[in-house]
Amino acid sequence: MSVDIIEIAIDNLTDHVKFEKLASEVMRDEGFHNIKPLGGVEDKGQDAKQESFFLSEARNTLTVFQYTIQERLGCKIDETIYKLAKNKIEYQLLVVVTTHKISSERQDIMIRDARKKYGVNLSIFDRKTLINRLANYENGIFHRHFPDIEKQVKVLTSRKPELSNEDASLLEISMLKAAIAFTFNPSAPGVKKSLFDYLIFALLLKNSDKGIQISKLA
Numbered sequence: 001m002s003v004d005i006i007e008i009a010i011d012n013l014t015d016h017v018k019f020e021k022l023a024s025e026v027m028r029d030e031g032f033h034n035i036k037p038l039g040g041v042e043d044k045g046q047d048a049k050q051e052s053f054f055l056s057e058a059r060n061t062l063t064v065f066q067y068t069i070q071e072r073l074g075c076k077i078d079e080t081i082y083k084l085a086k087n088k089i090e091y092q093l094l095v096v097v098t099t100h101k102i103s104s105e106r107q108d109i110m111i112r113d114a115r116k117k118y119g120v121n122l123s124i125f126d127r128k129t130l131i132n133r134l135a136n137y138e139n140g141i142f143h144r145h146f147p148d149i150e151k152q153v154k155v156l157t158s159r160k161p162e163l164s165n166e167d168a169s170l171l172e173i174s175m176l177k178a179a180i181a182f183t184f185n186p187s188a189p190g191v192k193k194s195l196f197d198y199l200i201f202a203l204l205l206k207n208s209d210k211g212i213q214i215s216k217l218a
Contacts, residue, residue, distance in 0.1 A: 006134045009146045010099050010127065016069060022145045023067040023097040024048050026133045029141065030125065032095075035065065045083030049091075062091040069099045073124075074110060081118050095123045102126040 013019055024037040027048070037048045048065040066080045077096060084091065094114070102110075107124045114122035134142040142149075 003131060003135060005149060006131050006142065009134070009142070009149050010130060013069065013099060016067070018145070019069055019099065020047050020067050022130075022141070024065070025141055025145075026130060027065060027095065027097065027125070029133050029136075029139055030129070032063065032065075045080045045087060045089065061093075062089075063093040063095060064089065064091045065095045065097065067097045071100055073098050073100065073102060077110060077114060077122065081114065081120055085118075093121045093123060095125065097125045097129075098127070099130065100127055 013022070020037060024035055024047075028035050032050050035048050035050045038046050045066065046064045047067045050063040050065075051060055064084065066076070068076045070076055073096070076098075077094075080094065080096070084094070102124060107126070110124060111122045114120045133139065
């Protein structure tokens with residue numbers, strides 16, 4: 001899979017629910033085989049979790065996952081740790097997955113700060129991990145989550161918005177409403193005159209330093 005196509009797909013990923021599903025599958029591919037997506041608005045700081053039981057030590061460990069598309073990752077980490085503490089959730093590892101690229105140096109600082117300030121073990125998976133997993137054609141993750149990517153790329157490269165049937169219907173309805181309003185509404189003549197006056201005024205202001213010929217207004 002082309003990295004350029006994957007970059008476009010990630011850049012256009014603005015739906016948090018869709019990103020949660022994608023991130024959970026990527027994390028499962030990263031080795032968190034028992035991950036359980038939680039979803040919902042009131043996630044209490046968790047988008048997913050994984051519970052593991054160590055028989056030799058007779059104890060449970062909990063890994064919580066937080067997925068984010070927001071750019072300020074540090075703020076998101078602080079907010080997540082606060083929510084987990086507020087909801088009295090005891091965990092051994094916090095895993096944060098982001099669509100943005102975070103340098104290794106920056107990740108080291110965030111991991112060190114989380115341990116120093118909150119006593120939290122933090123692991124970060126950034127854009128590089130997403131690209132690596134999505135570029136693997138065999139796991140099928142990319143095609144499951146971006147089935148219409150070719151259409152999206154076509155729209156972006158053509159530089160012309162492509163209307164769906166639903167969008168086209170809405171446009172037609174809006175145009176019809178506007179036509180009726182400017183034709184049959186008793187106030188239509190006054191409104192049209194006002195719009196024309198504003199247009200002339202705007203043109204005059206734009207060309208105030210050099211003037212404008214009346215013939216060009218026709």
